[in-house]
Amino acid sequence: MQAQAKGLIVNLSSFAGEQALAYMAPYAAAKAGLVQLTKVVAVENRDRGVRANAVIIGAVPTKQSHDTAREVAKFLRGPEFVPDREKPIGSFAGVRMSAESVARTIAALCCDDASELTGATIALDRGFSAGWLSSTLLELVAGQAVDWP
Amino acid sequence: MTVRLDDQVAIVTGASAGIGRAITRAFVERGAKVAGMARRPEPGAELEAELGPAFRFVPGDVTEPVACRRLVEATVDAFGRADVLVNNAGYGLPVNRVEDTTDEDWRAMLDANLTSCFNMCRAGASDDAGAGQGTHREPLLVRR
Numbered sequence: 665m666q667a668q669a670k671g672l673i674v675n676l677s678s679f680a681g682e683q684a685l686a687y688m689a690p691y692a693a694a695k696a697g698l699v700q701l702t703k704v705v706a707v708e709n710r711d712r713g714v715r716a717n718a719v720i721i722g723a724v725p726t727k728q729s730h731d732t733a734r735e736v737a738k739f740l741r742g743p744e745f746v747p748d749r750e751k752p753i754g755s756f757a758g759v760r761m762s763a764e765s766v767a768r769t770i771a772a773l774c775c776d777d778a779s780e781l782t783g784a785t786i787a788l789d790r791g792f793s794a795g796w797l798s799s800t801l802l803e804l805v806a807g808q809a810v811d812w813p
Numbered sequence: 814m815t816v817r818l819d820d821q822v823a824i825v826t827g828a829s830a831g832i833g834r835a836i837t838r839a840f841v842e843r844g845a846k847v848a849g850m851a852r853r854p855e856p857g858a859e860l861e862a863e864l865g866p867a868f869r870f871v872p873g874d875v876t877e878p879v880a881c882r883r884l885v886e887a888t889v890d891a892f893g894r895a896d897v898l899v900n901n902a903g904y905g906l907p908v909n910r911v912e913d914t915t916d917e918d919w920r921a922m923l924d925a926n927l928t929s930c931f932n933m934c935r936a937g938a939s940d941d942a943g944a945g946q947g948t949h950r951e952p953l954l955v956r957r
Contacts, residue, residue, distance in 0.1 A: 665898075671896055676901045687909055701934065762835075767832065767836040
């Protein structure tokens with residue numbers, strides 16, 4: 665990338681790297697570290713045409729995210745706990761995104777017109793890290809019907 | 814309007830499943846050539862069969878620096894260069910309280926989610942293995 669003076673690095677971080685996610689300390693620490701690694705790479709390569717951006721990925725239903733959510737549920741509620749199949753744990757209905765829509769958004773970040781975008785931490789989470797959770801709590805306090813995860 | 818990625822060569826880690834597979838498909842659909850790595854060879858081979866010559870699968874573990882250099886070399890061999898590196902590989906399990914987290918789990922999670930990306934950034938930024946070592950680097954700030 666440095667030799668051709670053109671390149672883009674996209675590092676997939678997580679909302680766990682920005683906000684505390686209890687019982688997942690190593691994951692959260694690693695994802696927070698990844699944001700900082702991204703910034704350093706961006707600055708070191710700013711004159712070499714190599715860009716680096718971190719993307720904060722929100723709730724995406726994949727086998728891996730379902731497995732993680734299931735393990736969190738078992739950790740909190742005991743090993744005998746069986747999640748409701750009709751309402752998968754960790755669905756985050758209000759901010760859920762498909763893997764395909766996440767992929768399309770990342771493709772858009774890779775076009776040449778984004779040539780000045782580097783060192784950025786981009787929320788790709790439908791507003792989750794911007795305050796969706798706290799705003800949803802406000803709705804809950806106000807007694808409104810909420811689309812709770 | 815759909816973005817086109819014609820003539821772009823991308824590397825995607827964790828390409829065989831979930832978000833990584835979706836990124837790989839999206840990039841190829843938009844005209845890019847993609848090299849992908851994952852530990853399990855079977856899903857990668859299936860994706861190779863699905864996407865054809867625009868996708869090259871390299872089995873390996875991105876927590877190993879040697880595997881990362883091999884992936885970059887395979888990309889350059891197959892497609893001539895690397896323009897985009899997507900560090901997607903990682904995982905969140907196991908869950909535990911800090912005081913109950915084992916040394917092994919801590920190290921494995923840091924390796925999988927952070928060191929892997931360091932390995933790929935190091936290998937990908939300089940394209941050929943070792944090119945960045947010992948060579949002169951411009952200082953970040955030039956005193957005038």
